[in-house]
Amino acid sequence: MAIKVPPGQSPPFETVDGDHHAGIIIIVSAICLVLSLVCLLIRLYVRFLLSPPFGIDDVILLGATVSAVVESIIVFHAASIGFGTAIHLLDDHVVRSIQNSVVASDVFYLITLYLSRCCVVAIYSRLTPRRRHKNTLWGILAFTTAGIVISVLVITVDCSLNKPWVTPREHCTSLFARWQFITAIDISTEIALFIFSVVLIYGLQMAIKPKLVIMVAFASRIPLVAFEAVRLSEFQSFTSSRNPTFDAISHYTWTQIALNYSLIACTAFCLRPFMNAVTTSYGTAGESNLSTSYPYASDRGRSNQGSYALQSLQNRSVAAPEPDLFRPKVGAGETTVTSAQPGSSTGAHSDRDERNSIGSEGSTKMIIKKDVEYTVHHSPNPDH
Template sequence: MSDPSTAGPTIDSMDTSVGNRFAPYGPENHSAPLWIVSILGLIYAIGVLSIRLFIKRRVFGWDDSLIVAGTLTGLIQAIVFFKALKSGLGQVPEHITNLSTTGSLAFAAQILLLIALYLAKCSGILLLRRLFVRDQQNTGRLCDVVLGFTVVCGIATVVMSSAGCLPTASFTEHCSSMNTRWSVITALDIVTEVILLVLPAYLVWQLQMKTSYKLRIVAAFCFRILVIIFSILHLVARIKYTDSQPSPFNIVQPLIWHQTLLAWGLISATIPNLKAFLQSLSASWGGADWGYTVKAYGNGTFEMKSMGTQPRSHAMASATGTENATEMDQKYETRIQTRRAGERSSLGSGGSQDMIIRKETVWTVVRS
């Protein structure tokens, strides 16, 4: 009868520790899933950003600048995260030569991840402000308040995740009240995401458009629902980790969800910018009625009647118009022209490349 002590170890079907592999997966090394999710997330985020930059190369705005900053922060985070993986993150402590270095790198990557996540949120708010706000002060103030609240939440999140914690001791002891910290961080994340889901619906329902087009616009922002789901899954995994022994091996599951959260947060901030969604907002596809003629470098005109017997010095023609449309990848120029008895004067607006869903324009033409 064979001695149990001499029996070979149980073989895991997922074990790839034998052989020359870039990121082996074995009973004492679970770094491979972290490599996969972080690399794929980075590729997808940069790929979607490239599409956005191509689409909006002529209408680049502050919302685009923030998502670029967020993606660059995510890229730096990925580099730091890769260094942490190379130093032993995802492995049992016995295989790591410098546990403090691994902890410091993972700690820094976590802070960068949270910053990138909130930069993506701010980009989404500025996109809403750019699309729906022109001269409407109330709507503008609402977007500004939401932006300020999101910035405060982002700062609070970074502070709560790091205050009182020693980076070099990340994998030797837990920070105090970590479950409470991450519960609050997740709550702030969910609150800001719910606002980003409700705000577009509130703004778009004030427009004079078909309900189908409104729903299509709202649907473009609803992809952020997954951010809430990933945030909750990360919290559940984080609480399980906090209740166990701190270790670069035990923290694998929370980090997988955190990397997934970052990738989708960056991607979902760009989805509303894709042309497939923006096309539904244009006059050509949306069938909007224009208050005045707008063409790409066109010469649309108004025929204004004479003011009758009024003295020429007091003759004045005025009009007010409201338009509901989006100006996308081409320049637009609006011209208002008046004619009277062989005389002609004109007033032209500057060329515009901005993306607008709702714009209210008031003009007055005075003839003296």
């Protein structure tokens, strides 16, 4: 039944009723896409102003965002021609067009998830200098690369896209089993990445609280596992539907949520310098380099891309103590050494020592740095 529009008002862009749900997928896709683009702008802001230059993970995330935009455009196009409308209201050639658009959006959905995982692998690779860790990351990357190739073939090969849907499982045999296999690969990869992050953080000698803060950022992709599981559950009811153009909206809503959340989670690693700049410097970097403010950074592991490598602190034998630098010679007079905190007034010439701690070595360099001002007064010995 047509909606009666009051005089002077325009009809709604989309109608949501018992036969039309296209408005739902349009709204969800638009909101999710805007959030992904905002997160991309945050990452660009951090890389341009706070922590340049660009790394390979930033380039990969940019490619993943482009893929997500293309996927959203395909969904918008499908909704404009009838996706979300009851199938009995559509012609066969329209159903075929929707069918092709849905398959294309599925392909870009898988590509976007794959690129987001590649972005996480690139981030982890920048954080660790250990060859064993890098080999593990290469193994995860090879597994997810093989998974994306197989997944695309699974959803496109041996499916009758040249005829309209009757029921999805009749048009493509074992359709739900195929997506079960694809989702299992995706979830396995996400769990492997999370386990790797736990191993990466476990070996660091630092307080529990900073470790938990780091783990929250690394665990930001865990909700993606739940989103994909819910999507698969909704997809199961879709495969036996006699009204697929209408009933597909439910699982495609979760598709948009999972796809865009995978991009948003990649920005979690950049939120600390961004929030520091916004809350303390009104959006500017200030006088300090926010990219070097992390407590788990090591100067020795710094790469040419402005990032720091995580390194475990190993117990080492204590180095031989350095000779006293200000020990007076016998009979030469009396020496008084006083130390003052930075910023205190001593009334004498002060020299700030900016060197590393004496006796520090290995991955402990530049982690703990103390500024001390020394004032030395020398007076002749009255006994001589």
